[in-house]
Amino acid sequence: MKFKEINPSPRTLMTPGPVEADPRVLRAMGAHILGQFDPEFTALMNETMEMERYVFQTQNKMTYLVDTTSRGGLETVLTGAICPGDKVLIPAFGRFGYLLAEILERCGADITLLEREWGTVFEPEEIEEALKKDSYKAVAFIHGETSTSMMQPLKEIGEICEKYGALLIVDAVATLGGAEVHVDDWKLSACISGTQKCISAPSGSALITYLDLAQLEDYWSPRRLNHHTEATSMQYAVHEALRCIVDETLEARWARHSLNDKALCAGLNAMGLSIFGDIEHKMPVVTAINIPEGVDGKVIRGTLLNEFGIEIATSFGPLDGKILRIGNMGYSSQKRNILILLGALEAVMLQNNVKIATGEGVAAAMEVYKNAEK
Numbered sequence: 617m618k619f620k621e622i623n624p625s626p627r628t629l630m631t632p633g634p635v636e637a638d639p640r641v642l643r644a645m646g647a648h649i650l651g652q653f654d655p656e657f658t659a660l661m662n663e664t665m666e667m668e669r670y671v672f673q674t675q676n677k678m679t680y681l682v683d684t685t686s687r688g689g690l691e692t693v694l695t696g697a698i699c700p701g702d703k704v705l706i707p708a709f710g711r712f713g714y715l716l717a718e719i720l721e722r723c724g725a726d727i728t729l730l731e732r733e734w735g736t737v738f739e740p741e742e743i744e745e746a747l748k749k750d751s752y753k754a755v756a757f758i759h760g761e762t763s764t765s766m767m768q769p770l771k772e773i774g775e776i777c778e779k780y781g782a783l784l785i786v787d788a789v790a791t792l793g794g795a796e797v798h799v800d801d802w803k804l805s806a807c808i809s810g811t812q813k814c815i816s817a818p819s820g821s822a823l824i825t826y827l828d829l830a831q832l833e834d835y836w837s838p839r840r841l842n843h844h845t846e847a848t849s850m851q852y853a854v855h856e857a858l859r860c861i862v863d864e865t866l867e868a869r870w871a872r873h874s875l876n877d878k879a880l881c882a883g884l885n886a887m888g889l890s891i892f893g894d895i896e897h898k899m900p901v902v903t904a905i906n907i908p909e910g911v912d913g914k915v916i917r918g919t920l921l922n923e924f925g926i927e928i929a930t931s932f933g934p935l936d937g938k939i940l941r942i943g944n945m946g947y948s949s950q951k952r953n954i955l956i957l958l959g960a961l962e963a964v965m966l967q968n969n970v971k972i973a974t975g976e977g978v979a980a981a982m983e984v985y986k987n988a989e990k
Contacts, residue, residue, distance in 0.1 A: 631928055634819055652848070667861070670862060671793055672825045673799055673800060673866075676800075684822050686809070690822075697805075698725050702725050703752045704726070710758065710766065712763060717729060737766050747777070757785070762790045774802040785805055786806070794870070813945050816946030821850045821853075874900050876954050879982075892905060901945045928957075955981055
């Protein structure tokens with residue numbers, strides 16, 4: 617039998633994840649394998665923890681990696697924090713709030729869902745009102761809800777949770793490394809992220825900061841008690857991805873994502889496409905656009921992929937078939953990608969008889985970049 621050599625077609629990944637891995641990360645993954653207790657390797661683990669604390673903006677020593685997906689990271693923290701019968705409040709404003717509920721139901725938690733229309737976020741007063749009515753061990757929140765492109769402000773909510781004695785457990789899978797996350801200042805009890813979005817490494821590790829995961833803590837601490845065989849190449853990947861963030865600085869990285877987001881939105885608006893949801897709370901790393909009437913979103917996505925090698929995403933639940941989602945994350949968040957996407961999207965929309973302002977999208981985005989250089 618013969619099998620094809622792995623040789624994927626080149627893609628420009630403009631989805632809400634996965635996104636393009638930084639080439640420096642891919643190069644690091646090709647380095648020699650080290651044993652999990654080799655001093656060189658444990659030194660890398662220590663550096664990884666230090667850089668993670670910087671990216672999470674926390675002083676918490678218990679900040680490390682779990683060899684799993686982002687969902688596995690959520691399960692690690694939620695099953696560690698929540699016991700059967702514990703009351704947990706889940707404010708859901710999109711698909712991934714319900715994912716938290718799915719995980720916690722299997723933990724035997726006593727769940728209360730607080731629901732919001734997709735495309736909006738919660739006001740702090742809504743959370744406080746719920747915490748006044750009942751006593752909860754924890755509030756589990758999504759920071760960046762990629763299914764709707766909305767980003768939930770958390771600072772006031774952290775203060776409210778502290779006031780009522782509830783843990784605040786946050787999914788920052790889509791935002792860490794691309795938008796502001798301040799674990800200590802926002803009083804987050806635990807925070808989880810992944811590698812395949814703004815961190816710009818392949819999927820396969822979860823970044824967590826949390827106070828009590830005893831066995832993992834023993835492995836990552838100076839005790840180095842065996843827990844599992846660490847995924848060496850993924851450790852290299854995350855170390856290099858975090859090093860790239862530290863080298864760029866968080867402030868510059870946040871500014872880069874914000875500028876590219878402004879250029880993208882300016883281009884979409886100038887083209888005549890409408891942006892979905894509460895614009896004030898839109899994530900800088902995901903933009904959702906309303907699919908024009910009479911157009912099949914699958915055709916738009918398929919043509920972008922097949923003709924231009926650009927991948928964007930559809931959505932879930934009540935928004936399936938109604939919006940398209942464009943990612944602006946990590947290494948994929950580049951001026952070049954924004955301009956190419958806008959040009960390709962214009963061509964595809966014209967091909968599908970959508971009335972748009974020809975040539976205006978790219979021009980508007982370039983004007984944003986030009987003004988930023990002044």
